[in-house]
Amino acid sequence: MKTKxxxxxxxxxxxxxxxxxIYSQDVEKCIQAIREDYKTVKSQIASLQKDxxxxxxxxxxxxxxxxxxxxxxxxxxxxxxxxxxxxxxxxEDDYKPKLRMVVGTTKSADRSIYFETLFSESGxxxxxxxxxxxxxxxLYYNKGQIIRYSENNVDQKIDEITDEIIWMxxxxxxxxxxxxxxxxxx
Amino acid sequence: xKTKTLIILIIAMFCFTAIQAQDVEKDVQRIRIYxxxxxxxxxxxxxxxxxxxxxxxxFERQKEGEAYTNTKIYxxxxxxxxxxxxxxxxxxxxxxxxxxxxxxxxDEGSLSFGFKQHNEDASKAERLxxxxxxxxxxxxxxxxxDIEESEYKIAMFNKTASQMLTVFNSYMLRD
Numbered sequence: 001m002k003t004k005x006x007x008x009x010x011x012x013x014x015x016x017x018x019x020x021x022i023y024s025q026d027v028e029k030c031i032q033a034i035r036e037d038y039k040t041v042k043s044q045i046a047s048l049q050k051d052x053x054x055x056x057x058x059x060x061x062x063x064x065x066x067x068x069x070x071x072x073x074x075x076x077x078x079x080x081x082x083x084x085x086x087x088x089x090x091x092e093d094d095y096k097p098k099l100r101m102v103v104g105t106t107k108s109a110d111r112s113i114y115f116e117t118l119f120s121e122s123g124x125x126x127x128x129x130x131x132x133x134x135x136x137x138x139l140y141y142n143k144g145q146i147i148r149y150s151e152n153n154v155d156q157k158i159d160e161i162t163d164e165i166i167w168m169x170x171x172x173x174x175x176x177x178x179x180x181x182x183x184x185x186x
Numbered sequence: 187x188k189t190k191t192l193i194i195l196i197i198a199m200f201c202f203t204a205i206q207a208q209d210v211e212k213d214v215q216r217i218r219i220y221x222x223x224x225x226x227x228x229x230x231x232x233x234x235x236x237x238x239x240x241x242x243x244x245f246e247r248q249k250e251g252e253a254y255t256n257t258k259i260y261x262x263x264x265x266x267x268x269x270x271x272x273x274x275x276x277x278x279x280x281x282x283x284x285x286x287x288x289x290x291x292x293d294e295g296s297l298s299f300g301f302k303q304h305n306e307d308a309s310k311a312e313r314l315x316x317x318x319x320x321x322x323x324x325x326x327x328x329x330x331x332d333i334e335e336s337e338y339k340i341a342m343f344n345k346t347a348s349q350m351l352t353v354f355n356s357y358m359l360r361d
Contacts, residue, residue: 052247053246055245060241063237063239182242184349
């Protein structure tokens, strides 16, 4: 009886120690898959101009302050966003556009921001990137959960939700919403 | 006595209709003046109007068996310390051989004038004049239509304008 209990204790202890490693391996696998998807989508976007009518994605392009007018409080302001999307051809009854990537730049006074958001085929956020001044922030997601957050390629703790994470996630969601509003117009 | 009352009633009705028609003309005239000022400002680009521009299908993708599509929307607005104020939307769309041109003019957030024309056919061009959300005039090919009979078309006009306004407002939430 004592031996059985001992074996059970050993198995439980080993299991407990190996859990973080398995979890970490899963995270690495997810991130690897996201990176592969990101590369594919980026290369398809890069050739859109050249591919013309045969390109992989449709593009919705927006320019706020197209003619460079002065803003009352900030002075110089310009935002440009490219929404890359496709349609689900397999299901005829579901003719909704599938947003795959958002790329944009915002110039406000002396501050510039470059951002990217990658979405899965089913519309979930996979990756969000933001670069401003000397800071590059990356957020990786799996099934709606943040699995990694890094600043200038240094991983940050994600057990504490910071304002930075909330802000980046919220803006990524908002951009998707903007795209959806556009396609709701009859 | 009865004849007298009837005559008075007819005259009163006639006066009321005439006054109403005058009011409509005044409202339409006011809208037209505002429209002309705004259009001149947009064309001259020498004013405070800011343009938010949207182009769909920028790289002209076209799948086999599908029509070519391209949409351009220009939202003109002012930016003041009190917030943004949308003034005019210009919509241009092409789908295969079909084209649509539309304009939506706003006054304090409410649609005051709408224009819609398909395939450059002026005989079917729709015009909607509204004052504070109240329909003043609706015409097709410059022929005035009965407002009640055109209820559905007017509702569609307002629905599209409201959806466009939602698009605009969603972008104006600065990141």
